[in-house]
Amino acid sequence: MPAVAVAKRRAKKRAPKRAEAALPKIELRAEPTAPPPKKPATLTLLDFFPQEESQQTRVARFFTELRAGRFMTTRCAKDKKLLWPPRVTCPQCHTEELEWVELPQRGHLYAFSALLAGAPLGMEDELPITVGLVDLEGAPLRLFGRLVGAPWNEIRVGERVRVEPYDLPDGRVFYRFHVESRSVEKPT
Amino acid sequence: MTGGRPVALVGGATTRFGVRAATWSQLVQEAGARLFAAIPNLAASDVDSLFVGAAEPERFAFQSHVAPLAAELLGLEPHRIVQRTELACASGQSAIRSAYAAISAGLSDVAVALGVEKMNLPSMAEANTSMACVMDRPWDGAHGATAPPFFAMVAQRHMLEHGTTEDQLAAVSEKNHRFANSNPDAQFHEKSFSREKLLRLPLIAPPLRLGDCSSMTDGAAAVLLVSGELARKYTDTPAWIRGSGQHASWHNLANAGSLTEWTGMRIAAREALGSAGITVDQLDFAELHDCFTISEIVEYEALGLCDPGKGGAYVADGRSDLGGDIVVNPRGGLLGCGHPLGATGVAQAVEVYRQFTHTVPPARQVPDPEWALVHNLSGSANVHSMMVYARGG
Numbered sequence: 001m002p003a004v005a006v007a008k009r010r011a012k013k014r015a016p017k018r019a020e021a022a023l024p025k026i027e028l029r030a031e032p033t034a035p036p037p038k039k040p041a042t043l044t045l046l047d048f049f050p051q052e053e054s055q056q057t058r059v060a061r062f063f064t065e066l067r068a069g070r071f072m073t074t075r076c077a078k079d080k081k082l083l084w085p086p087r088v089t090c091p092q093c094h095t096e097e098l099e100w101v102e103l104p105q106r107g108h109l110y111a112f113s114a115l116l117a118g119a120p121l122g123m124e125d126e127l128p129i130t131v132g133l134v135d136l137e138g139a140p141l142r143l144f145g146r147l148v149g150a151p152w153n154e155i156r157v158g159e160r161v162r163v164e165p166y167d168l169p170d171g172r173v174f175y176r177f178h179v180e181s182r183s184v185e186k187p188t
Numbered sequence: 189m190t191g192g193r194p195v196a197l198v199g200g201a202t203t204r205f206g207v208r209a210a211t212w213s214q215l216v217q218e219a220g221a222r223l224f225a226a227i228p229n230l231a232a233s234d235v236d237s238l239f240v241g242a243a244e245p246e247r248f249a250f251q252s253h254v255a256p257l258a259a260e261l262l263g264l265e266p267h268r269i270v271q272r273t274e275l276a277c278a279s280g281q282s283a284i285r286s287a288y289a290a291i292s293a294g295l296s297d298v299a300v301a302l303g304v305e306k307m308n309l310p311s312m313a314e315a316n317t318s319m320a321c322v323m324d325r326p327w328d329g330a331h332g333a334t335a336p337p338f339f340a341m342v343a344q345r346h347m348l349e350h351g352t353t354e355d356q357l358a359a360v361s362e363k364n365h366r367f368a369n370s371n372p373d374a375q376f377h378e379k380s381f382s383r384e385k386l387l388r389l390p391l392i393a394p395p396l397r398l399g400d401c402s403s404m405t406d407g408a409a410a411v412l413l414v415s416g417e418l419a420r421k422y423t424d425t426p427a428w429i430r431g432s433g434q435h436a437s438w439h440n441l442a443n444a445g446s447l448t449e450w451t452g453m454r455i456a457a458r459e460a461l462g463s464a465g466i467t468v469d470q471l472d473f474a475e476l477h478d479c480f481t482i483s484e485i486v487e488y489e490a491l492g493l494c495d496p497g498k499g500g501a502y503v504a505d506g507r508s509d510l511g512g513d514i515v516v517n518p519r520g521g522l523l524g525c526g527h528p529l530g531a532t533g534v535a536q537a538v539e540v541y542r543q544f545t546h547t548v549p550p551a552r553q554v555p556d557p558e559w560a561l562v563h564n565l566s567g568s569a570n571v572h573s574m575m576v577y578a579r580g581g
Contacts, residue, residue: 004290020510029416048320048321048325048326048329049326049330050326050327050330051326080340084327084442084443085324085326085440085442092369102443110345111341111342111344111345111447112341112344113336113337113338113340113341113344113393113394113395113396114337114393114394115332115334115336115337115392116391116392116393116394117390117392118316118336118392119313119316119332120310120313120316120317120319120329120332120334121311121313121314121316121317124313124319124333126332129332129337131331131332131333131337132341133341133441133444133447141442142441142442142444143441144327144328144331144333144440144441144442145331145443146331146332152394153394157344157348168404174330176331
């Protein structure tokens, strides 16, 4: 007999008459008492904020200094170009010889606005999200950041602000700008 | 300078733009069907290359590797080049630019450039999150930066430095929505917006109101680009790509410099117009990237249509309208059509072809156009992409 015909005959012999007959018989037992599933030890979804630990980034010092109240960035050791955000190479001369420098923490607003609708995930409760560009006093840097300390419709261009470190819910640290006073510099 | 083979745009089509009851893949299918309907002589086997402009399919549709997916949906088997192009809001023009480069260099003869974005999701917070990672995500996006507050700051500075008014912003929106009324594929087709009505809409990011912002839109568009000697197989009226320019120099907002002088756009315009061998006053119309009303105003200035600071008066005086110096955004713009990121740049090119072939309704037909410019900015206006088209005979 040809091999194909043999296979067909065997298949027919093994096939159950009804599909249910193929299901294994299960005896009822007490419900198993398995331990609850372990929560993942690490953050598994990326979010907006920087990865700040030294295993993850070469600029971990920015965050450890920020926690200690100092606002830092890197500067090229050769041509002294001030870099933002903290870099690990100089985009101007391409050296890896950078040095940490402390930045001034006061500045004034070059421009600002507030997002009144349409917040990203996780920021829905933070509306209105007030943001601005801040000219740091004594450093050639204009930094973008969240503004707190005054409602958006009471803020004016030229307003003085200061850097404010704050803790993220998962223990990381980040920075924002706090509107400092009512004194307004003449807009540039 | 452009030194390669002549490249012709020989037809194109868009889906209806809007909040669509359709998935990412279904939008691609619609654009493909309309492309083949628009170009009867096109056979799928003609197409040797496919470029898919898609900004964030990973976030909006949770889908990577989208170029082969689009090829499958269109029944294409590209055997020269198949790839996705990503440049945020300019992803669509990037697809056209890449097809242009490939054909010009002799690496492709017949290429489809398709752009697509599916932006309306069950959770709009999810969609807004996608927009926030266009910026320098850990250093700018983390503060809550999406496009509206950034362009609001541009408007604030423009008002402060040049006296631009909310009424002038509304003039941009009124014009582009009026053009969109004659575009049945536009998101805001058959919706009229008077300046008075626009100025009463809610604030989104002060000073920008709802009517100053382009919307979250679903849509797709596709064009066919071929080498010059093949153009007549598909159309008697090809549009020729004559010039191209692009500029990028910064990404983090700290490195933006002036918010109101878009020097990168000046450089891209010099390159695009220079490579086409024309001056800005030879343009009959332009598709400019009006993601926000203030964008179009700053773009008049950066393109050299008017002096710095005079963009508000330029639109308010009707100089960018039919009957003016140049018609800007006759398609209806991003404000009137909506802005499905990857599709926008391709839909603008479709408009160029339709204007050149006099196949748009009279309400938006530019009289006898010969030269057109298409511009996209991307991100926080840190990249400018431009192409110059000439009508063929």
